Amino acid sequence: KAGVTQTPRYLIKTRGQQVTLSCSPISGHRSVSWYQQTPGQGLQFLFEYFSETQRNKGNFPGRFSGRQFSNSRSEMNVSTLELGDSALYLCASSVSGSHSTDTQYFGPGTRLTVL
Amino acid sequence: AQSVTQLDSHVSVSEGTPVLLRCNYSSSYSPSLFWYVQHPNKGLQLLLKYTSAATLVKGINGFEAEFKKSETSFHLTKPSAHMSDAAEYFCVVSERQAGTALIFGKGTTLSVSS
Numbered sequence: 001k002a003g004v005t006q007t008p009r010y011l012i013k014t015r016g017q018q019v020t021l022s023c024s025p026i027s028g029h030r031s032v033s034w035y036q037q038t039p040g041q042g043l044q045f046l047f048e049y050f051s052e053t054q055r056n057k058g059n060f061p062g063r064f065s066g067r068q069f070s071n072s073r074s075e076m077n078v079s080t081l082e083l084g085d086s087a088l089y090l091c092a093s094s095v096s097g098s099h100s101t102d103t104q105y106f107g108p109g110t111r112l113t114v115l
Numbered sequence: 116a117q118s119v120t121q122l123d124s125h126v127s128v129s130e131g132t133p134v135l136l137r138c139n140y141s142s143s144y145s146p147s148l149f150w151y152v153q154h155p156n157k158g159l160q161l162l163l164k165y166t167s168a169a170t171l172v173k174g175i176n177g178f179e180a181e182f183k184k185s186e187t188s189f190h191l192t193k194p195s196a197h198m199s200d201a202a203e204y205f206c207v208v209s210e211r212q213a214g215t216a217l218i219f220g221k222g223t224t225l226s227v228s229s
Contacts (some may be wrong), residue, residue, distance in 0.1 A: 004158070033216060033217075035217075035219075042219055042220075042221050042222060043205065043219035043222075044219075045216035045217065045218070048216060056216055058216065090158065090159065092159075092217075103161055103164065104161075104217060105161070106151075106158040106159040106160070107158050108156075108157060108158040109158055
């Protein structure tokens with residue numbers, strides 16, 4: 001079974017631009033979560049989608065948004081990029097998204113650099 | 116509120132010696148606990164998870180962890196370190212009733228010398 005895939009793997013943008021990241025979950029997985037990883041803040045939860053609905057949201061500004069399609073693929077969008085948005089963005093998928101029992105499988109991440 | 120504290124930011128061991136990575140958690144409900152490993156430029160890989168079954172959990176690559184409710188700890192151990200174990204390790208908590216996302220510790224970097 002193929003793992004979680006994320007595209008692109010690397011991105012360079014400038015301040016003020018917007019960016020869209022893509023995540024394809026493991027086949028059969030319906031829950032997709034997004035995390036931001038930075039040296040200073042570590043790994044932080046952004047949001048979770050299940051059956052095309054946002055089910056849970058972390059403490060990030062509204063510039064960060066996402067969506068999920070009927071095939072469970074998910075996209076994350078960041079508008080009006082700031083230097084502090086430079087990070088590794090990780091996507092994780094699980095069967096049903098009941099985080100406490102399901103295993104979340106992570107993709108390799110998208111490295112976003114904002115100049 | 117749930118939280119995770121990894122007591123050491125960096126642990127150094129020699130190949131063939133035991134590994135101990137310490138983790139304490141705080142949770143209002145019955146938590147599920149995980150250990151993930153991240154190798155450089157790679158994604159996160161699940162080592163093991165505790166979900167209220169046996170308190171001693173065995174994972175991949177010879178790692179195991181013991182859930183101790185009285186001490187609110189979930190330390191990760193391995194009897195004999197291998198060079199390939201060098202990576203960053205994350206202790207993670209999730210609360211069953213709260214339905215919240217994974218909460219990560221700050222991570223422990225494990226270095227293994229020959």
